[in-house]
Structures are given as C-alpha cells and as structure tokens.
Amino acid sequence: MRMQTKLILAFVFIGLFSCGIVGYIDYYMVKSDFQEVSRTRVFASFQEDVLGYIGLYGGLKEALASEEFDTYVRRNHRLQQDKRPPAKGTPPLVDRWEQPPFKLLLLDADGVVVMPAGGLKVGEKVSAAVMEEAVPIELKGEVVALGSTIGDEVFTPQDMRYLGAVKQSLIRGALIAIGLSLVLGVVFGRRLSKAVTDLTTAVKLMHEHREEVWQVEVTSNDELGELAESFNEMNVELARAHTELRELAIKDPLTGLYNRRHFDEQAMHYYESATRYEQPLSVMVGDLDHFKQINDTFSHEIGDLVLEKVAELFEKNTRKSDVVARYGGEEFVVLFAHTNKEHAAVSCENIRQAIEAYPWEEYHPDLKVTLSMGLCDATILGSVSSMISQADKLLYQAKSEGRNRLVKG
Incomplete structure (x- = not known):
C-alpha cells in the first residue's frame, strides 16, 4: 500500500473516530441535561399535586382515606386542561402523568412510605440515606410529607421527538464533519506523501546516476522540510565525491592525465x-x-x-x-x-x-x-x-x- 493511501486512510479514520466520540458525548450530555430538567419539572409538578391533594382533604391521612392520589391527579389535570387548552402541538398535561417519567416516592413526615417506589412498600420506614435525599413538602410552614424521585426517566412521545431532533442534528453535523475529514485527509495526505514521494524518487535517481545532482523542493519548515534540506546537501556532497572517485579511478594522480x-x-x-x-x-x-x-x-x-x-x-x-x-x-x-x-x-x-x-x-x-x-x-x-x-x-x-x-x- 502506498504512503499516500496510508496517510489518507489514517486521517479519515481519525476523523471518523473523533466525530463518533464527540457525537456520542454531545448526545449523552444533551440527554443528561434534558433528563435533569425533566426531573426537576416533574418533581415540582408532583409537589404541587401533593400539596393540592393534602389541602383538599385537610391532611395526608385524610386524603389517602378519601381518594387515591392518582385519581386526584388525573381529575385535577383534566380540569386544568379544560380551563387552559394547550398550545398547538403541545401534548395534554394528562399525558405526562399517565406515563410518569420517574418513580415518585411519597413519605409522611416521619419517613413512612405512603406511596411506594423503588422496591419500598406502604407502611415501611425508610433508611436514613433515603431520608437525606427526600425533599420536604411544606404546607403553611409545616412539613406535611417528603418526596423523592427514584429510577430512570421514561420519556414521553414529546420528549422522544425532541431528543430525536437533537440526534438527527448531531448525525447531520457528524456527516458534515466526516465529509470534511475525508476532503482534508485527501488534501493533507497528498501533500505529506508528495514530499516523501519526491524524496524517494530523488534517492532512486541518485542511486542510478550517482554523479548527478538531484534536488528536491523544500516546501515546509517542519521535519520533512529539514529532511529535504539535509538530502539536498548530502546529494551535492555525494555527487561530488562520486565524481572525484571516478576521476581517481580513470586519471593519473600526479599529472591529471588519463591512466x-x-x-x-x-x-x-x-x-x-x-x-x-x-x-x-x-x-x-x-x-x-x-x-x-x-x-x-x-x-x-x-x-x-x-x-x-x-x-x-x-x-x-x-x-x-x-x-x-x-x-x-x-x-x-x-x-x-x-x-x-x-x-x-x-x-x-x-x-x-x-x-x-x-x-x-x-x-x-x-x-x-x-x-x-x-x-x-x-x-x-x-x-x-x-x-x-x-x-x-x-x-x-x-x-x-x-x-x-x-x-x-
């Protein structure tokens, strides 16, 4: 395989590999940021729903005895949707709750599970670690419950469309970068290989015609340029040496006439x-x-x-x-x-x-x-x-x- 082909393939491979790594990291970071924003937004909505649920019945125990929390949320969200229709292209609010993005854990003020998640059961006392991560839910300055999100996000269709659009944009950018890598790989590969090819050709010619001077063009100030300059100097010296040796071989050293x-x-x-x-x-x-x-x-x-x-x-x-x-x-x-x-x-x-x-x-x-x-x-x-x-x-x-x-x- 020629040096030019090797250099082009090396540049293209490096470009492809770099684009793939950067694209994957970018998508992962966007997805993580989106997930964190979604977690914060959903938990804020969850807190509002809990406060409304407790406030409606006068306390957490009373609310649980009167109506299931899921039933309350669906009913409440439908009422909100009827009062304020969503903008065109925005999915109904109830879609978010019917397919909750996270497992939502609800504890009473003493840390006893009232809405299970993450393998915990109703009535179970949670550990100190879970208590530390739980967020207090206050009503009129009093902590009435503790809430926490557990598990990975389950994205809604709207979320998936958004992430899909981001992914498509990253793919298009990666394809453009790959194209540029290919073009630059060919350009720089040919440029670098030309200097090496010129040197190789000059070495062959010098070997075949040892008394002639073969010079290569110095096109850069890097190591290849230094190599070309060194070759040119060496070639002149070798040509002179071969000429002198040939003269010594055919001429009489004293008179300078042919031997x-x-x-x-x-x-x-x-x-x-x-x-x-x-x-x-x-x-x-x-x-x-x-x-x-x-x-x-x-x-x-x-x-x-x-x-x-x-x-x-x-x-x-x-x-x-x-x-x-x-x-x-x-x-x-x-x-x-x-x-x-x-x-x-x-x-x-x-x-x-x-x-x-x-x-x-x-x-x-x-x-x-x-x-x-x-x-x-x-x-x-x-x-x-x-x-x-x-x-x-x-x-x-x-x-x-x-x-x-x-x-x-």
Missing part, C-alpha cells in the same frame, strides 16, 4: 568505430629522454615537476577529441581519433617542440627535457594493442637514432 586502464578502454572503443566505418586512427607513444638521469641528478621532486609540466604541454597541444594519457613512468600516449599519421604528426611535432623549448631552467639551471615519439596509424594490424606495440617499436627507433624526434610508421 593506462582508461586509455586502453577508450582506445579499444575508438579502434572498433574506426574499423567499422573505415575511418583513420593514429596512436603515438612518447618517452622522455634520459628521465632516470633527471631523477638521479636533480631529485625526484624535480622529476615530478617535469612530469606535471610535460602533461600540461601535451594537453595544450592536442584537441579535446584526442585521448591523452600517462601510460607509465615517463611514458605518454595519445590517440588521435579520425586522424591519419600525417596530420597526427603535426600535433606530435608541436608537442615535441613545446617540450624542448620550455624554459626548464626555472626548475634548475642545468635541466633540459626532450621527448622521443613513435607514431602508427596502421589499423590493418588487427587491434589497437598491436598499433600501440608498433608505435612503441618506432619509439625505440627514435631513441636509437638520437632521441628528441618523431618516427612514423
């Missing part, structure tokens, strides 16, 4: 192309004259300076398309692509004369440096190594003929 292995690889490629398309190709092998004597007479430090300067003169007097390398020790080679030996000889002479004419007295008053060379363009020899061997033979011929010269063959 023998890289020259052989390039020469083989050029030879195959030249023979396939019947193009000219020339190879020169050169060797500094009496270089061992230079080291022994003027020091190896001077010898290294000579090699560095000779390499510089080689590069100045050859084309960018030519392959110049230090083949070993004081030996240098040049591959002239698409060039026959007559044209290559011109460059070789320029190199030889530049080395001979250089003011070597800068390094030592008695220092003189010359170069002997052999040049071959015989691609018919069958391989580039054979051409190099032939150029090497011509080099030794130049040495034997007096040095500081070019021999073509």
Whole structure:
C-alpha cells in the first residue's frame, strides 16, 4: 500500500473516530441535561399535586382515606386542561402523568412510605440515606410529607421527538464533519506523501546516476522540510565525491592525465568505430629522454615537476577529441581519433617542440627535457594493442637514432 493511501486512510479514520466520540458525548450530555430538567419539572409538578391533594382533604391521612392520589391527579389535570387548552402541538398535561417519567416516592413526615417506589412498600420506614435525599413538602410552614424521585426517566412521545431532533442534528453535523475529514485527509495526505514521494524518487535517481545532482523542493519548515534540506546537501556532497572517485579511478594522480586502464578502454572503443566505418586512427607513444638521469641528478621532486609540466604541454597541444594519457613512468600516449599519421604528426611535432623549448631552467639551471615519439596509424594490424606495440617499436627507433624526434610508421 502506498504512503499516500496510508496517510489518507489514517486521517479519515481519525476523523471518523473523533466525530463518533464527540457525537456520542454531545448526545449523552444533551440527554443528561434534558433528563435533569425533566426531573426537576416533574418533581415540582408532583409537589404541587401533593400539596393540592393534602389541602383538599385537610391532611395526608385524610386524603389517602378519601381518594387515591392518582385519581386526584388525573381529575385535577383534566380540569386544568379544560380551563387552559394547550398550545398547538403541545401534548395534554394528562399525558405526562399517565406515563410518569420517574418513580415518585411519597413519605409522611416521619419517613413512612405512603406511596411506594423503588422496591419500598406502604407502611415501611425508610433508611436514613433515603431520608437525606427526600425533599420536604411544606404546607403553611409545616412539613406535611417528603418526596423523592427514584429510577430512570421514561420519556414521553414529546420528549422522544425532541431528543430525536437533537440526534438527527448531531448525525447531520457528524456527516458534515466526516465529509470534511475525508476532503482534508485527501488534501493533507497528498501533500505529506508528495514530499516523501519526491524524496524517494530523488534517492532512486541518485542511486542510478550517482554523479548527478538531484534536488528536491523544500516546501515546509517542519521535519520533512529539514529532511529535504539535509538530502539536498548530502546529494551535492555525494555527487561530488562520486565524481572525484571516478576521476581517481580513470586519471593519473600526479599529472591529471588519463591512466593506462582508461586509455586502453577508450582506445579499444575508438579502434572498433574506426574499423567499422573505415575511418583513420593514429596512436603515438612518447618517452622522455634520459628521465632516470633527471631523477638521479636533480631529485625526484624535480622529476615530478617535469612530469606535471610535460602533461600540461601535451594537453595544450592536442584537441579535446584526442585521448591523452600517462601510460607509465615517463611514458605518454595519445590517440588521435579520425586522424591519419600525417596530420597526427603535426600535433606530435608541436608537442615535441613545446617540450624542448620550455624554459626548464626555472626548475634548475642545468635541466633540459626532450621527448622521443613513435607514431602508427596502421589499423590493418588487427587491434589497437598491436598499433600501440608498433608505435612503441618506432619509439625505440627514435631513441636509437638520437632521441628528441618523431618516427612514423
């Protein structure tokens, strides 16, 4: 599963879970508040009914002996309803009493049950805990009874309609919140995953093309932004390091010219192309004259300076398309692509004369440096190594003929 999908699902799940929890808590709190208000209102009505009941018959015992309390309440509520019709849409008052929302407990002034509830029986003396929770019902400053509500509320149809409307509102709000969570989850999921995806892509490209620089856009100041900045810096350093390593692998550390292995690889490629398309190709092998004597007479430090300067003169007097390398020790080679030996000889002479004419007295008053060379363009020899061997033979011929010269063959 992709990172983007995981992030979107995580955001959506968190949104759904949060909406569900908040919705449930809100509904529970509304229901609890409504229940408490209903309990208070019903008990207040109960107190009024008890006072009216007792007042009608002159005392609690007299009232109980004359008429049942439920009968009195129903009759009294009907009379009130007839005198004051309820507003449109409001259920009759008698509905509230016919389906009482709570178990109503009525005690006399001494704590003896006269109307049972909660498992208590008529005539039973209640405990001190029940007495503490009971509310005194006073008539003309005298406590004539004690009342209490027991049990959970039984809601009327009107209550259920109200709570249902509240529940529907909470559900609609939750659905809207879920929709927003989904949209925000997709937006933020894509935004966060884009930064991770860009980093992943850049890492893959960096692995495949180690010498190239791959930068990612820094879009934030958070941990992902810091990671992107660190990656960009690391990528630049790694690309530079890989380039330097590659240079070390193909170049001679002293002169900066290509080394023998890289020259052989390039020469083989050029030879195959030249023979396939019947193009000219020339190879020169050169060797500094009496270089061992230079080291022994003027020091190896001077010898290294000579090699560095000779390499510089080689590069100045050859084309960018030519392959110049230090083949070993004081030996240098040049591959002239698409060039026959007559044209290559011109460059070789320029190199030889530049080395001979250089003011070597800068390094030592008695220092003189010359170069002997052999040049071959015989691609018919069958391989580039054979051409190099032939150029090497011509080099030794130049040495034997007096040095500081070019021999073509």
